[in-house]
Amino acid sequence: MKIPKLSRIILYVLLGLFAVLSLLPLWSCVVTALKTSKEVILTTPVTPPLRPTLAPLMESLDYLKRPLINSLVLVGSGIMVSCFFGSILGYVFSKRRFRGSTILLVLVVLCLYIPPQVQLIPMVQTMSKVGLHGNLGALVLLYMIFGTPMCAFIFKTLYDEIPDSFINAAKVDGAGTWTIYRRIMLPLSVIPFVVAALLQVTVIWNDYIWGLVLTVGKANLPVTVAMANLKGSFVAEWNLQMAGALWVALPTLIIFIFLGKYVMRGYAGV
Amino acid sequence: MDPKKKEKIITALITLPAFVSIFFFFYCFSGWNFFISLTDWEGFVPSYNLVGFKNYVALFHDPLFWISFKNNLLLILLFVPGVILVGLILAILLDQKVRGEGVFRTIYLLPFALSFVVTAALWAWMYSPRVGTLNVLLERLGLGFLKSEWITDPNIVMYCIIVALIWQFAGYSGIIFLAGIRSIPGSHIAAAKVDGASPFAIYRRIVLPQLKPSFTTAFIIFMCFALKAFDFIWVLNRGGPGYSAHILGVSMYKETFGLDKFAYGAAYSMIILLLSLVVVVPFLSRVYRRE
Numbered sequence: 001m002k003i004p005k006l007s008r009i010i011l012y013v014l015l016g017l018f019a020v021l022s023l024l025p026l027w028s029c030v031v032t033a034l035k036t037s038k039e040v041i042l043t044t045p046v047t048p049p050l051r052p053t054l055a056p057l058m059e060s061l062d063y064l065k066r067p068l069i070n071s072l073v074l075v076g077s078g079i080m081v082s083c084f085f086g087s088i089l090g091y092v093f094s095k096r097r098f099r100g101s102t103i104l105l106v107l108v109v110l111c112l113y114i115p116p117q118v119q120l121i122p123m124v125q126t127m128s129k130v131g132l133h134g135n136l137g138a139l140v141l142l143y144m145i146f147g148t149p150m151c152a153f154i155f156k157t158l159y160d161e162i163p164d165s166f167i168n169a170a171k172v173d174g175a176g177t178w179t180i181y182r183r184i185m186l187p188l189s190v191i192p193f194v195v196a197a198l199l200q201v202t203v204i205w206n207d208y209i210w211g212l213v214l215t216v217g218k219a220n221l222p223v224t225v226a227m228a229n230l231k232g233s234f235v236a237e238w239n240l241q242m243a244g245a246l247w248v249a250l251p252t253l254i255i256f257i258f259l260g261k262y263v264m265r266g267y268a269g270v
Numbered sequence: 271m272d273p274k275k276k277e278k279i280i281t282a283l284i285t286l287p288a289f290v291s292i293f294f295f296f297y298c299f300s301g302w303n304f305f306i307s308l309t310d311w312e313g314f315v316p317s318y319n320l321v322g323f324k325n326y327v328a329l330f331h332d333p334l335f336w337i338s339f340k341n342n343l344l345l346i347l348l349f350v351p352g353v354i355l356v357g358l359i360l361a362i363l364l365d366q367k368v369r370g371e372g373v374f375r376t377i378y379l380l381p382f383a384l385s386f387v388v389t390a391a392l393w394a395w396m397y398s399p400r401v402g403t404l405n406v407l408l409e410r411l412g413l414g415f416l417k418s419e420w421i422t423d424p425n426i427v428m429y430c431i432i433v434a435l436i437w438q439f440a441g442y443s444g445i446i447f448l449a450g451i452r453s454i455p456g457s458h459i460a461a462a463k464v465d466g467a468s469p470f471a472i473y474r475r476i477v478l479p480q481l482k483p484s485f486t487t488a489f490i491i492f493m494c495f496a497l498k499a500f501d502f503i504w505v506l507n508r509g510g511p512g513y514s515a516h517i518l519g520v521s522m523y524k525e526t527f528g529l530d531k532f533a534y535g536a537a538y539s540m541i542i543l544l545l546s547l548v549v550v551v552p553f554l555s556r557v558y559r560r561e
Contacts, residue, residue, distance in 0.1 A: 011366055018360060019377045022441065025392040026380065028403045032395065044410065045395065045403040085288035092285050098278070104289070106558050111296045113490075113550040115498035117522050117539035121306055121532055122299040145291045152288070176273075177280045206385035208501040213527060224387040228505045231391050238395055245391040249384050256383035260376055264445055 033057060033243035040239050056243035060230065064247050066219060067226035070136055071205055074222055078143030079200040086151020086196055091185050093152065094159035095167055096177060105156070111149035120213055127214060134216035142214070143204050150203070151196045154266050158192040159185065191262075198259055199266035202252045223248050300543065306536040313530035325537035335538070337513050338521040344428055345517060346496045352436045354488050357443020362473065364444065365451050378441035386501035393434040394506055397421045421507055424514035431503055431515060443488055450484030451477055486553065493549045497542055518542050
């Protein structure tokens with residue numbers, strides 16, 4: 001919609017204002033992470049550093065190194081299984097309906113809204129029973145399964161956009177469920193896999209509560225839990241805290257800046 | 271074998287691992303959690319007795335539960351409408367054929383990319399009373415009288431948290447509404463323009479009424495988030511000072527893993543589940559009844 005000139009100026013002022021509000025905490029984080037403790041006190045939290053230093057970034061990286069690797073492991077293992085499961089379920093829900101499949105779909109979608117608090121205690125109990133409590137392995141197992149409902153929903157939504165006529169021809173030729181999935185659906189699944197995987201990367205990378213209750217000891221912590229500990233241990237050292245926050249934020253920021261369009265397709269309608 | 275039957279078996283076989291694990295981890299666990307809430311289980315002691323609804327009765331007599339409930343209600347009443355309103359404003363602004371729309375959209379979405387652990391650290395710095403961003407900026411701008419103790423003041427800590435959460439989710443909310451606005455057929459708006467409707471009237475009479483699905487989606491998503499919220503508040507200040515920022519999720523965590531009252535914590539979480547279901551089930555049943 002076109003509106004007159006003065007209102008165009010007001011429009012851009014408002015857009016700019018919201019952009020500043022959106023970026024202010026991040027800007028304050030970046031400039032503080034590049035300052036020495038002395039400069040943090042001497043300058044305002046929004047002035048760029050006079051003499052930028054990488055010391056806080058290095059020190060916090062040292063603290064977060066192992067947890068960063070742990071989170072990479074979690075992300076890598078988590079997305080593979082949940083995307084694979086999700087794509088099969090999405091395919092069946094979209095193209096291979098059977099009696100009762102709608103009920104099952106609703107039950108899968110409902111999982112997206114079940115608060116994690118309900119599963120905390122049984123999960124801790126189960127992981128203790130199988131000897132994984134405190135271990136990174138507990139989280140590996142958990143993220144493999146917990147992303148499946150969301151992936152199934154994403155694949156179902158995106159597979160719905162593929163016309164049924166694509167697979168009807170193959171059906172006439174006598175191709176079975178599995179053949180159609182492998183020969184027709186999978187080759188058309190690049191975008192769905194990218195969307196689902198990127199979304200899982202951000203969800204798993206950013207998750208906190210499961211790492212908090214299931215892992216013990218620095219060697220096992222995901223990066224969010226380690227970052228929360230860093231925040232608790234270096235209360236007055238803001239440059240160190242901001243540098244740590246920056247390390248945790250970096251991967252998802254990069255994903256949203258360059259591939260945000262794909263991630264948001266996954267969030268659409270969830 | 272009958273080929274149709276064979277296909278059915280294959281479908282069942284390839285979906286079974288996923289269905290079984292989902293059923294186990296989501297539904298069996300929820301059921302098991304309900305069972306635990308009916309016992310007197312404390313800590314990792316393996317023995318426990320069934321006590322019926324005793325934990326729930328105790329819950330309703332627990333001042334901490336009511337503090338958490340009230341704080342949670344405040345969060346819902348301010349955060350949900352707040353984030354919807356800001357999102358709607360962003361969407362309408364972005365819909366004006368803006369130059370660099372993609373850049374603005376990305377900027378507004380950046381907070382949503384971050385973990386609550388990160389945003390809690392960022393806002394702890396924003397709100398830090400002595401050297402933090404807000405107080406220093408206010409003083410520099412000659413608004414020193416607005417300086418405040420922010421998250422260390424029990425009277426306003428909840429509002430500080432709500433503002434920070436609106437900041438984090440506003441871009442996401444904006445995307446939901448922008449998608450809704452863009453899905454309205456252009457012919458409706460064009461017709462109104464021909465009739466001489468002002469931009470304001472077009473939004474009020476044509477766009478807003480057709481955004482109902484976006485409102486519903488946003489409402490469900492943010493309600494459910496507000497009910498299960500935990501990470502941000504816990505990392506920010508452990509629900510403090512005192513109990514001033516305890517919401518259901520925070521109290522549930524403290525009772526369970528701080529005090530080892532597992533059965534009691536399970537009862538807490540069942541209340542959170544129940545409230546979430548009240549929000550979600552009517553929505554899902556309406557969406558999927560058609561199919």
